[in-house]
Amino acid sequence: MLKLKKTAALLLAAVMAATMCSCNVDENEVQQQITGGYHFHWMDSNLFENIEQMGKQNIKDDFAAAVTYDWAKEQVEDYTYSISSFGEAMKKVVQNKRAILDDKSIQNKNVELVRKADGLFNDWEYRNKMGVEPLKKYLGYIDDIKTLDDVSAYMLDNDKNPFAITFVKMDYSNNEALENYRAMMISKPDLLLKYADEYVNISEDGYKKKDKIEKQLKYLFERCGYSKKDTDNVIKGCYKTESQLIHLDYTEIPDYKTVHPRSEILSLAGSYPFEAQLKHYGITTCDHFMGELSYLDKLETLYTQNNVEDMKAYFKARLAIESIRYLDKEAYDFYMDTNVDRSNQFAQRIDRDPDLTFFSMLNSTALTAAVDQMYLDYYFDQKTYDECKMFVKLIKEKYQIMISENKNLSDASKKAVREKLDKMGENIMKPSNEADFTGVDFRSKEEGGSFLEALCAVSKAEYEHIGVMVEKQYARDFWDIYDGTLSTTVTNAAYYSRQNAIYIRAGILVDPMYSPDAPIEQKLGSVVAVLGHEISHAFDSYNIYFDADGKKIDIVTKEELKKWDDVEDRIGNHFSGYSPFDGCDSYSGGSLISGEVIADAEGVKAALMIAKDYDNFDYDTFFRAYARFWRFIVTKESQTNQIKDDPHPLEFIRVNYTLIQFDEFYETYGIKPGDGMYMDPAERILIW
Ligand SMILES: [Zn+2]
Secondary structure, eight states, rough: OOOOHHHHHHHHHHHOOSSOOOOOGGGGGGGEEETTEEOOOOOOTBHHHHHHHHHOOTTOOHHHHHHHHHHHHHHHHHHHOOOOOHHHHHHHHHHHHHHHHOOOOOOOOOHHHHHHHHHHOOOHHHHHHTTTTHHHHHHHHHHOOOHHHHHHHTOOOOOTTTOOOOOOOEEEEEEESSSTBEEEEEOOOOOOTGGGGTTTTTOHHHHHHHHHHHHHHHHHHHHTTOOOHHHHHHHHHHHHHHHHHHHTTTTTTOEEEEEHHHHHHHHHTTTSOEEEEEEEEOOOTTTEEEEEHHHHHHTTTSSSGGGGGHHHHHHHHHHHHGGGSOHHHHHHHHHHHHHSTTTTTHHHHHHHHHHHHHHHHHTTTTHHHHHHHHHHHHHOOOOHHHHHHHHHHHHHHHHHHHHHHHHSSHHHHHHHHHHHHHHHHHHHHHHHHOOTTTOOOOOOOTTTOOOHHHHHHHHHHHHHHHHHHHHHBOTTTOOOOOOOGGGGTTSOOEEEETTTTOOOOOOHHHHTTTTTTHHHHIIIIIIIIIHHHHHHHTTTTTTTBBBBTTTTTTOOOOOHHHHHHHHHHHHHHHHTTSSSSOOOOOOOOSSTTTHHHHHHHHHHHHHHHHHTSTTOOOOHHHHHHHHHHHOHHHHHHHHHHHHHHHHSSOOHHHHHHTTTTOHHHHHHTOTTSSSSOOOOGOOOOOOO
16 A cells, blocks of 8 residues: 555645744754664754755755755645645545536536535534434434333334444455355444453553543533433443453454354344344345354343443443544534544644545545545546556556566565466456446535434445445455445555455545656656566565465465565665654664565556657656655654555655665666665566
8 A cells, every 4th residue: 555544644635733832953853863784864854844945955975955846845834734645636526526516517327416515514603503402312222222222222223223233343345265156244333442452451541532532422412401410320331332342352352264154143143133134224135244242142241121221321322432523613622632642643634624624525425436436426537547557557567677687586586476467456447347326315504404314314325335335245455345445435545465465545536646648658657667566566575475366375474485585684774763853763674664665666667667668758857756756745643644654755755765766776876886866786686
């Protein structure tokens, strides 16, 4: 992947909030740190605080800083949201979506639903008028529950249960054991504290989360007219239920490899009404189940009349926590104040940009498929698609050459690597299926609807879609438009080893990441390097352990794998102990980042091989395009988190460290030993 989902959201749209520091920095204070056989000596040019101080750098010493300086300085002066090319692309995508909604001549089911959701979410006057009434209405349905049969009926009543909460969560999974079929994956429902461990031995983060949740619940229930005692009972009952669910199978490790037939699953479920749940969502013939079976087996011991009140508390707490963002402004602000870290740059931006808030929020609902479908209907461009397809073909051809010329691999290993390349799925812009919301409807604001009502309709559709998918034959690289984690309108690209497929989303194929009329040098330096990056992931130090069909098998020999280990060690030596600014954590080694570092370098290598086929190729434009693609300005907080958990190095490193691997770069700018952008050939990290 180019970015992990969460970090992407945090970093790509980051905004500057800190004040500018105008003091000058002594050249000698620029961080010089010795790491292995190579010295990192670039100032952190992604850091907002550094831009003014560092001034314009020499291209031979710090390429990323030199090339992006003028742009960066402008961003600091104008204080805009657009502080990365990624951010600009995201903004463009959101504008495109808004244009569709605003064009009233466009009428179809997907647009109509998204438009209604937009009206319900973005009209604060309407939301404020409704206050917490929508929540009260759904809490009332839970109050009506008296018996265990009522619980069973409530869980499957999609008009009363907006988030379709049950005690058995379902999803479809691609099963390793039975390649031709999908399996139904069953698991525990989501938990307020997210992790089971928090219910056994609560962590510091767990305490913080618990505190936030309790604040929100107390706030919401008070507004709904609950007494303090009643609220306390809801919180207590919910935690009791969650804790009991956790302890049913706490010490067991679920088996995600063996499939079990329907009859066995229904017998495990016993008196828990799982059969009714399957039928309700149209899952009538699926005979392959896996997941938390021991949990399912014991669930009936808790599913008793004695526990009805605690189960009701669980439903109420989950409903309230899930609803808080969709009620009035006061509730929304309370949610933001308690739940969102205000120093988090993405949160600040999302708070200011209603369209970004709205479309990001839809991304966690089934309506994400409606949004993506309407986007593709109006912005899918066959020429862009064909060009990307052509670039993928060229990259694969260059890889075939790299594989043939490789001296490290035996013929048998080369064959396996080649097969992986040949079989690699190419998912570009368009998912494999189309969104179909026929039969799904909810009331608009004009009709007196609420966002919770809309969620009732779409969560039902979401589960019905799981029912459809689980009955279908498994296809390794099937790209499901309903899968929000792979939304095509997100500005990103990915490679998945289990699918052995790349995913180049429509959201990354917009200006400034890609423009159809740009010169070839710019295309090769941006989108082609990214396509190359994703394809290269198939052979990085992590994914080399998966074969052409996505099975975890060594496709090269242990002896040959030494090459990957050596490169990972070298990267580890270069990065280890490097801290980009004072007070920041340092990189701990190569294991977290080497996959991304290798993919960056190999992606540029493939693009440079394609460049060789062009006469009078302008390498300067190519390298500048690469730096422009990765230009970023972020804050210290973002970078600290990035170093800790993100497998991608900071962006200025992604530019500089990648480019110093290539002779073409040295030749273009006349870089010599002693220059900041020089790396001894013995230290370079290319595998192919
Ligand atoms: Zn990647």
